[in-house]
Amino acid sequence: MAATSVWFAQRLYKKLYTMNEPPFLWMETFHNSQNLNCHFPQKEDDENSGSGDPPKKKPTRLAIGIEGGFNVEQEQYEEEVKVVLFPDRQEVTSDDLATMPDVVRERVSLAMAGLMSADSVSHTLQVQQWDGEVRAESRHAVELKQLNNGTKIPPSGWRCEVCDLQENLWMNLSDGRVFCGRRYFDGSGGNNHALLHFQQTGHPLAVKLGTITPDGADVYSYDEDDMVLDPKLPEHLSHFGIDMMTMEKTEHTMTELEIAVNQRVGEWEVIQESGATLRPLSGPGLTGMKNLGNSCYLNSVMQVLFTVPDFQSKYVSNIDKIFNEAPSDPTQDFKTQVAKLGYGLLSGEYSKPAPDPGEGSEPSSEPRGDQVGIAARMFKALVGRGHPEFSTNRQQDAQEFLLHFINMVERNCRSGVNPSEAFRFLVEERIVCQQSQKAKYTQRVDYILQLPVPMDQATNTEELQEAERRREEADSSGAPAPAPVRACIPFTACMAALSEPETLTDFWSSAAQAKTTATKTTRFASFPDHMVIQVKKFTFGQDWVPKKLDVSIDVPDTLDLTALRGTGQQPGEELLPEVAPPPLMTPDVEVKAPVLDDSTVSQLCEMGFPLEACRKAVYYTGNTGIDAAMNWVMGHMDDPDFSSPLVLPGTSSAPGTTPTESISEEHLATIVSMGFSRDQATRALRATSNVLERAVDWIFSHLDDLESMEVSEGGRSAAESEGSREPPPGPKVRDGPGKYELFAFISHMGTSTMCGHYVCHIKKDQQWVIFNDQKVCASEKPPKDLGYLYFYRRVTE
Numbered sequence: 001m002a003a004t005s006v007w008f009a010q011r012l013y014k015k016l017y018t019m020n021e022p023p024f025l026w027m028e029t030f031h032n033s034q035n036l037n038c039h040f041p042q043k044e045d046d047e048n049s050g051s052g053d054p055p056k057k058k059p060t061r062l063a064i065g066i067e068g069g070f071n072v073e074q075e076q077y078e079e080e081v082k083v084v085l086f087p088d089r090q091e092v093t094s095d096d097l098a099t100m101p102d103v104v105r106e107r108v109s110l111a112m113a114g115l116m117s118a119d120s121v122s123h124t125l126q127v128q129q130w131d132g133e134v135r136a137e138s139r140h141a142v143e144l145k146q147l148n149n150g151t152k153i154p155p156s157g158w159r160c161e162v163c164d165l166q167e168n169l170w171m172n173l174s175d176g177r178v179f180c181g182r183r184y185f186d187g188s189g190g191n192n193h194a195l196l197h198f199q200q201t202g203h204p205l206a207v208k209l210g211t212i213t214p215d216g217a218d219v220y221s222y223d224e225d226d227m228v229l230d231p232k233l234p235e236h237l238s239h240f241g242i243d244m245m246t247m248e249k250t251e252h253t254m255t256e257l258e259i260a261v262n263q264r265v266g267e268w269e270v271i272q273e274s275g276a277t278l279r280p281l282s283g284p285g286l287t288g289m290k291n292l293g294n295s296c297y298l299n300s301v302m303q304v305l306f307t308v309p310d311f312q313s314k315y316v317s318n319i320d321k322i323f324n325e326a327p328s329d330p331t332q333d334f335k336t337q338v339a340k341l342g343y344g345l346l347s348g349e350y351s352k353p354a355p356d357p358g359e360g361s362e363p364s365s366e367p368r369g370d371q372v373g374i375a376a377r378m379f380k381a382l383v384g385r386g387h388p389e390f391s392t393n394r395q396q397d398a399q400e401f402l403l404h405f406i407n408m409v410e411r412n413c414r415s416g417v418n419p420s421e422a423f424r425f426l427v428e429e430r431i432v433c434q435q436s437q438k439a440k441y442t443q444r445v446d447y448i449l450q451l452p453v454p455m456d457q458a459t460n461t462e463e464l465q466e467a468e469r470r471r472e473e474a475d476s477s478g479a480p481a482p483a484p485v486r487a488c489i490p491f492t493a494c495m496a497a498l499s500e501p502e503t504l505t506d507f508w509s510s511a512a513q514a515k516t517t518a519t520k521t522t523r524f525a526s527f528p529d530h531m532v533i534q535v536k537k538f539t540f541g542q543d544w545v546p547k548k549l550d551v552s553i554d555v556p557d558t559l560d561l562t563a564l565r566g567t568g569q570q571p572g573e574e575l576l577p578e579v580a581p582p583p584l585m586t587p588d589v590e591v592k593a594p595v596l597d598d599s600t601v602s603q604l605c606e607m608g609f610p611l612e613a614c615r616k617a618v619y620y621t622g623n624t625g626i627d628a629a630m631n632w633v634m635g636h637m638d639d640p641d642f643s644s645p646l647v648l649p650g651t652s653s654a655p656g657t658t659p660t661e662s663i664s665e666e667h668l669a670t671i672v673s674m675g676f677s678r679d680q681a682t683r684a685l686r687a688t689s690n691v692l693e694r695a696v697d698w699i700f701s702h703l704d705d706l707e708s709m710e711v712s713e714g715g716r717s718a719a720e721s722e723g724s725r726e727p728p729p730g731p732k733v734r735d736g737p738g739k740y741e742l743f744a745f746i747s748h749m750g751t752s753t754m755c756g757h758y759v760c761h762i763k764k765d766q767q768w769v770i771f772n773d774q775k776v777c778a779s780e781k782p783p784k785d786l787g788y789l790y791f792y793r794r795v796t797e
Contacts, residue, residue, distance in 0.1 A: 210251030
């Protein structure tokens, strides 16, 4: 008994540490809420707390975790602690614990104390205090020049000078002219006349009329693009006849408007199918996921991935084995957390309707479809750890997250079954030198087919032109903006744009030994079991501001890509000789670190591009300015080494790392344990300034470059392994017919990937199902023409 109990005490800590994220996966193991720290939300009426406490206050401040702001502790819980002995699920009471040997009682007590005192992931990741009302003083305020034009503003009765709008009005503090504010994403707000006035005059500061009180007012700086403080506001207002001490508030401040928007989270008027009465669904594979704060991109991607049989068999079918082999800290184990999430989504045990909002609310006559939902906090914390974007609560690009997750699967499955092989395919690129007519063939690995959107192929061109004409007239006259018109692009036009040859104007030909023009044609060298297609809706405008193309594409239910299969070298076709291009500098020229324009690098970084990519853009364009650097960025975003450190010609290491610099043995051991050789690990660390996370990303982005460096099962180099005489095989890919059927798609609503909302539609048993975070319903009209990521599976004959 003593030995068994000691094992139980040790195993208890390990197992229950995995479950410190109540209450989803382990509800099956601990029936009737028999899990440690199981939380039970207590329903409360909005007007009566039910516990003698004062009623909950509505937020009055755009802040989190401070007085008057949004409360991060919105649910009250009762806590029940039990110890359960496996495999018989025998409950151990305090009396039973007292009869155990001292060593067992002490260890179990310590394990329980450790669990009780440890912060759960939800608490660890909880937002800290944040005050959105803290504003900086405008740099224009102190020395603002005001025109002596005799303008005096009355205390009421204001109108926009252009469109006569009587709300959302802003007075320019330089000339006293009154115009309407910006137009919001949904067409409400103003007509942008205050902004247009700034663009015409350069007068930077404006005050929102109706918010002026003796305590202050809303002041916006168009030049600084933010709400600001004006320490001389009374003086500036007095210049135009406004006495702050006599003014009263008549309009919502911008803070109040933002608070109202934040309180309306969960109202999906803009979501597709929101006008239809959708039938709620529940059961295995029909489990919703909680939105943890802009985590809808993650929810949508994981819902689709766990529809793929490879991910189901890898993580869910083997869940017992994965849990039994989990390390002492399973919160940091990738397989454990993915298996936990997959089981929660597929088992159906957590596909439960959400409780009623409360006694104080009107009962709904229509089914809502909301579920309690799985809160994948541990999973999100693990996959986002160390990543500059996915570790935050900001909205992200679902396509980027899909690739990031596949990258993590690749890292963790080098020695076993790899489910990401379901998406992996080879791309054949054929480049033909136009001077010598000789060809060059290369292959690369990819996981997503990026589909271009040829806007010039729209079938409703005349309607689009007329809509643009009406919009320009409305802008010039100040009239309300007309309803937008969506471009209709044929799917066949997108495929034609994908397959047409690309002209390379700066190609170095090894046959001509000079730069010349070449054509590049891209084809499939293999067809994966599952094909992911990304519609390239997100692009940049002429002002380099990210924008989203509002298009409708008639994406088909079935797809035949057979015609796009590559054929390799053609009979009689001559290949370009394998001759390296001439060096960029002679050996007697000393290589010095480049002198980069820091301002240009900073501007690119502020747009969201990786630092190393920005440094390379500035370097390779010779410090010629932001436009040239941006063009370089846009032309090289798909390069596998886009984010890799800048390596100078004639050197083999990144800045800050020399060939003789000491490499961390711990980092080497980590990379070698993933199946790479020591030489490959050393090369990756040297190329990334000895940073482990970057080195792992680098090595997976340079697999083609590493093929010449042999790899053995034990992670040793060829010199250390007798059986490693032949070069390693290429990347493992599956191949088969190029015929597919659509089974899922992810849609995005919003103006860019940095905002908006994601939902996914998945075809289950010939029925389309919409997964909108916690809401799971039968889809009536799946918007297949408005998707962003499309998932196809191979059709078996």
